[in-house]
Every structure is written in structure tokens, then in C-alpha cells.
Amino acid sequence: MSHVSNVPSLLDFLPLVPAQRPEAEALLSQFRSLSENQKGSTRGSVLAKIFPLVFGENAHVEESSTYEEHRTQPWSTNCWLTPKVITTPSATQEVAQILALVRFLGATFSIRGGGHLQNPGFTSNDGGVVISFSRFTQLDLSEDKTTVDVGLGLRWLEVYKGLEEHGLTVCGGRVPDVGVSGLLLGGGLSFQNSEHSLGCMNVVDYELVLADSTITHANASENPDLFWALKGGGSNFGIVTRIRMTTIPNRIWAEGRVYASAQNPDLIAALMTYHQLIEKDNKASLIWHTLNESTLLIFLYCAPVEKPAVFSPFYDLPFLMNAVPPACMTVYQMVQGVANILAKEPLCHDMRTTTTLPSQAVYLAAEKARLEQVAALSDLERADLTMVIQPMSSLSVKVAHERGGNPLGLQAANHQWFLVMADYANISDEERVRESVRKIVDAVEEAAKAEEGVYLPFKYSNYASRDQDPLASYGEDNLRKLKEIAARYDPEGVFQILQNGGWLLSTAGV
Template identity: 75%
Template sequence: MSHLASVPSLLDFLLVEPATRAEAEALLSEFTALPEEQKSVARASLLAKIFPLVFGENALVEGSASYEENRTQPWSTNCWLSPTVILTPTSSKQISQILALVRFVGATFSVRGAGRLQNPGFTSNEGGVVIFLSKLTQLDLSGDKTTVDVGPGHRWLDVYKGLDPHGLTVAGGRIPHVGVSGLLLGGGLSFQNSEHSLGCMNVVDYEVVLADSSIVHANATENSDLFWALKGGGTNYGIVTNFRMSTIPNAIWAEGRVYPATPETSSQLLNALMAYHELIESDNKATLIWHTINQTTLLIFFYCAPVEKPDVFAPFYDIPFLMNVVPPAKRTVYEMVDAVSNILAAEQLNHDMRTTTTLPSLTVYEAAEKTRLEEMAALSDLPRADLTMVIQPMSSLAIRVAEAKGGNPLGLSSVGHQWFLVMADYADTLTAEEEARVRASVKKVVDVVEETAKKEGVWLPYKYSNYSSRDQDPLASYGEGNLGKLRGIAAKYDPEGAFQALQNGGWLVSRAGKQ
């Protein structure tokens, strides 16, 4: 950034139009002349003027057209903060210019893909800058159709829809409205975990804008340390503007069932789950999605080949269920995700998540469900507070595939295990005290799971960052060695620490391991 240390050199880099250059130069020169203690007061006013002046219609300030629409894009309403300016860049070059201006004026910034994260301050901020990647929606299939360039502004349903006519898909997200960048930078649970591993392990090249505004590629042969770090290391290294992913076949079989969450059915389902854990150690094409909410359990059976009623799901087939939300059939990934898009439609609610990881354990699962029911009863006086228990079975095969592809920072051992999640969906009209009760209930369920798992000798330290609550520490759960390596890579590609000092929130290496 030394070459952009002066106002004229910065304006040259920003390609400011002659008609507005004099005004921009005056604003920046006046700001830089202020004593440091006065800059913090003057900064918000400067941001509201300088960014629209330089970036025109791609800079939205309060009161302007589309500001409110873009401010309220995050999935969780407690993340609807009020930045001074929301930027919607159209290219990697423009992002490099934005970062140059952000650093020059010392602005707090947040990066937003689709805004699906549930933690306030991670994808927005108060009084700073939000870099919203919604216009970066490229989806370019290579000539040989083995890879596809995916823009960070996409949601997964759109990616699958675009690839569907080609008979192809990618190992991406399982929820239609989840965004590409957040999922992949956090690791990325996919339908194809056992066969192709996590979504991040299917990225073969990242285009990244670094803190110094340079645009680089990270892959197995170029910036390979950065390539490794981005596979779960989050937003510590730069802004990813393109994910080149390997394509995979699209033909699958799937079924979605809703079961009653009665004690008898819950017992049958949990015993079937234990059998399923064993079966997926020898079948790399199966994925089970388990959501228990209120008085029902939604199970999605997904098989990465067009095989009718795969044997791997046999433990569940004879358990009585209420209805098919997705009839059993051979279909494509797009057809499957589209079929559940209405079921999983995003509501305007507050959300909280909390996660932990264990080996398969019937005792742990029973303790989790018992505690969930107790906590739901404790919250029953509130107008809306739902607690969802999610169990994500992971085979050892998924970890071995990741290791064969070069590995990642997550620190997972090659054992069959499960990623556990409790999610609260609650009304945004709750008082602060009521919200604290909801979050305490979420914590109680996870605490019981961890206590039980430790007693049973089945607890694992890993925490999936995309499911972690704001007071958890997922990067530290990767292990001291991996965290140290992540910090070293961040220091190499961002030696001045701009992403640590100016970025408003997120899982930052400078904050990890200090709780």
C-alpha cells in the first residue's frame, strides 16, 4: 500500500473521474490533515460522501434508493445493522479499489456474501462499510465441463439451477438460500461429504483480493499455503471473488420424510441413526439430514447415485412416518434442493446457533433430545422461540478424501463422528431479557451434550465455524498447530493486519484462542 500513501496516488488507483477528482481530493486531504483523535469523529461523515463520489451507484448510503433493501438482506434480523455505506462492487478490480480506500481512511468494514451467518456484526456493522458481493454472480463452465467458476454473490439454489441442464453439480450447500462464500470459507457441509468431502475440498482455485489491493490466485501450485488456509480459515486473508470448483455428476435419489417426535418414534429413529453411522463407513454415497423441531423430525435421505431405496437407509424405512415432503424418486440435485426450498424458506426472525462435535453415541443423542424438550417447555411462555436439533453424521471416509486432496486446517481425525447443532428461531420482538433466556436454552442443550459426551469418552474438540455461536471459538478448535499456521499465513498475506484491525467481526485469527 505504500504506493497509495498519498491522496493523488490513491485517486489515480481509484480511477476517479476528472469531474469529481477535485472534490474527492479536497475531502481526503482535509481528512488526512486532522489529528488522529478527530478522525474517528469525522470518519462517518467522510464515508457517506467519498464512497458515492468514487463508486457512484454502487455505493448506497442511508436515504438513498436500495439502501434499506440491502441493509435488511441478512437472514437473521438481529444482523440488520446500520452501516454508513453499503457497497455493491461489480468486479474484482472494484473490490481492490474499495479496499484501498477503506484502508486509507481507516474505515471499519464487513464482507457479506449472502448474509446467512447468524452472529450480529459478522456481515454488517454500525457506522462503517459493508462490501456486499451480491453482484458477483458469474457461473462459467469450463470448455471440458470439469470445473465451473462460481461467484461469491450466488446462493446455492441458483448454482444448481445453472448447472442442471448440463447434467452436473458441485459439492455445495444443502440449504437453498445459503450463500456460496460463507459456506465454502467455513468448510462447507455438502450432500457429497463421504465421496467428495466438504465443499471447500472441491475448490481447485480461489481468486482473492488481498489487503494491499493485489489480486492473486490460490491453488495447489500457486500460493499453496493460502489455498490450504482458505479451506475453512474464513475471512482472514482477503476477499474471495471467484471459486473455481470441480464438477460432479448430478443424478441422485432422494426422499424427505416427517416423523412424529413421540418418545417411541424418537427412540426408533435414534437407534436407526446408530445403525446408519456404521453403514456409511462402507457406503460413500449417502447423506442424511436430521432436523428435530417442535414435535416432528424431518429426515432427508440423499444418495449420490440414481439408486432406488438404497440399503444404507434401510434402518429408517419401516419406522412409521407422518408424510412425505419429498416423494422418493430419482432426480437431480437442483430438483431436490428446489423441492425443499419452500419448506426451508427464510423467515424474518432472529436466530442463534451453537455447535459441538462427538463420536456417535445413543446416550448423547438421548440426553440432547431430553434437554431440548425441557428447554422448549421452559420457553413456552414466549410468543415464538423454536429450538431445532440438527445431527450431521460424518463418515471417516469424508476426512480421508480431504486428506487425499491436500487437507485443510480443520484438524479432524479420520473417524466416524457427528456435527451437532442447536438452532433457535425467535421473534425479533422479544426483550433483551427474553432473548437472553433463549440463548441460554440453546447453550444448555449443547452443554449437556458436551458433558455427556465427555463422560462417555466420545467428545471431540472440533466446532464447525458456520454453526458456532458468537461466544464460541471455532478456529481454536482446529488445534494449536493449525491455528498457529493460520496466523502465520494471515501475517504473510496481510502483513499490516488490515483484515484483523479493520474488519468488524467474524472468526479472526487475532481473536482465536483467547477466550
């Protein structure tokens, strides 16, 4: 890479004032002259000196007053690692400069958008550099209001709030504090899956910094192979710095109901009917959360229609209360309503996922295993197990194919994405909690494999546990294509070697 081929060219690329250059040159020249072993032992101290020198208040090191605030930003407390420096760039060019310096020093780095991934090491690291997008908070609507440039530091509730006054929304996340980039680079479940497909299929342009610090774009006409790969291929190709999405109308109907756990068998029977109905209605979205003691169902219809018929299997089942009262509203109002009932305290989290065709036997097996594991963890200070069922119609996959497709390898079939999420208080309980989560998913997969053709190999990367292999679940052809594209744009494997974690192609399928 030309920017880091030697110290003078790197210094010319970095945002240094003349008075800073001699000290920076001395640090970098001395580091370059060291043996590989010496570099390993001194790299941390060099990082702590050079980044504040070059990037000033946008570099937070362990001794600074702002470091701890940024270190503890990830959603899951088991992801609060101790990087040597956390950078908070404010412009794409600065991201390119940070990456050039990281590469010159051979430093481990992590990319952080909202920091909502629950796997330790995916959005932080120990002893390296974190590139945090917390200052990328722009939301720029086009003049004709058909597209919006979304900042990578925004959470989805902020995106919806910013578009509210314009009567618009986008196909984004359903959880208020999930970040923009992680959701979309993993595919992106949205409320509008059946009508508009996944969130990534509503991106029309990515701006990103490649491994050699070149700033480029990926869209239908410019780097179309990269455009395809970014729709579920994660952070293997570059650092995405801006995402342009199409806007859609914002009037919906929604309701959230809380049911007693004893109702779960009846709810499962209703769910099987609902699976059939969504093949003929592309505006329905149902999110199923079975908690320790109750089940929360969110019904959302992408049009202002009171009590849509598609949810009729559930209407006559007794429920305890409305978490979200039924009404015509906006996506922002809906997500704000969800925000009001979510836990706020910092906790450890774990997730695990699988995919199946609709099956009452599978759902009942999941419920049986869930009850067993809730009981198994009942002696812990806190261990909440949430079982999420996300029905997906074949329509969502067909829309994706019509829009150029993505790497996920999904069949155009009615199916469901299954998730178990654990929220727990003590990191010392991690092994027991993860084992319980694993047992529930294992029970689901065992039941699905017992029915011919019901089990599907796909694993949604944003729901996957650290020992799962979501990129390999896309299929051999798609995985090979992703690796070829990554090698084309990052021939030296910077994002495979220096990037600390995430779903890396170098480890997929191994």
C-alpha cells in the same frame, strides 16, 4: 501499501473521472491532515460523501432510496445493523479499489456474500462499510465442463439451477438460500461429504484481493499455503472474489420423511446402525432435523439407486408424511423441494454447535434437554428449536487428506456434527433463547465427556455461536500455521484490525 501511501496515488487508483478528482482530493487531503481523534469523529461523514462520489450507484448510503433494501439483506434480523455505506461492486478491480479507500480512511468494514451467518456483526456493522457481493452472480462453466467459476453473490439454489441443464452439480450447500462464500470459507458441509469431502475440498482456485489491494490467486501451484488456509480459515487472508470448483454428476436418489416426535428414541437407535453402514458406503448422506413437534429426515444418495440399503434402518419406522417424495432426481430438484418447506418470514436466529463420536447416550441426552427447553420457551410469541445431527463418516476426512488437507484438524473417525438452531420473533427474547440453546449443547457435551473418548473439540465455524471459538478448535498447530499465513499475506493486520467481525485469528484461542 503503494495505492494508499498518499492521496495522489490513491486517486490514481480509484475509478474517478477528471471532474470528480478535485472534490475527492479535497475530502481525502482534509481527512489526512486531521488528528486521530478528529478522524474518529468525522470518518462517518467522509464515508457518506466519498463513496457515492467515487463509486456512484454502487455505493448506498443512509439517505439513498436503495439503502434499506441492502441493509436488510442478512438472513437473521438481529444482523440488520446500520453501516454508513453499503457497496455493491461488480468486478474484482472495484473490490480492490473499495478496500484501498477503506484502508486509507481507517474504516471498519464487513464482507457479505449471502449474509446467512447468524452472528451480529459478521456480515454488517454500525457506522462502517459493507462490501456486498450481491452483483457477483456469474456462473461460468469451463469448455470441457470439468470446472465452474462461481459468483460470490449466488445462493446455492441458484448455483444448482444454473448447472441443471448441463447435467452437473457441485459439492455445495444443502440449504437453498445459503451463500457460496461463507459456506466454503468455513469448510462447507455438502450432500457429497463421504465421496468428495467438504465443499472446500472441491475448490481448485480462489481469486482474492489481498490487504494491499493486490489481486492474486491461490491454488495447488500458486500460493499453496494460502490455498490450504482458505479451506476453513475464513476471511482472515483477503477478500475472495471468485471460486472455481470441480463439477460432478447430478443424478441422485432422495426422500424426505416427517416423523412424530414420539418416534425419536427409535430413530436414534436406527441412527446408530446407520453410522456403521456409512463406513462402507460413500454415497449416503443423512440430514436429521428435530423440530419442536416433529422430526424431518432427509435421505440422499449420490447415485440414481432406488431405496438404497444404507438407509434400511429407517425404512420400517412409521412416519407421518413425505416432505420430499422418494425419487431419482437432481440436486437442484432436491434443494428446491426443501426450499418449498422452509419458513420465509424474517426472524432472529441463533446457532450453537459441538462434535462427538456416535453415542446413543449422547443423542438421548440431547433429546431430553431439547424437550425441557422447548417447554421453557413455550410462553414466547415464537421460539422454534431445531436439533440437527449430521453424521460424518471417516471417509470424508480421508478424502480431504488425499486432496491436500485443510486446517480443520478433523480425525479420520466416524463422528457427528451437532447443531441447535433457534428461530425466534423478538430480539427482546434473545437472552432467554440463547440460554436454552446453550443448555442443550452443554447437555450433549456433558454426556459425551462422561463416555471416554466420545467428546471431540472441533466446532464447525458455520454453526458456531458468537461466544464459541471454532478456529481454536482446529488444534494448536493448525491455528499457529493459520496465523503465520495471515501475517505473511497481511503483515499490517488489516483483516484483523479493520474487519468488524467474523472468526478472526486475532481473537482465536484468546
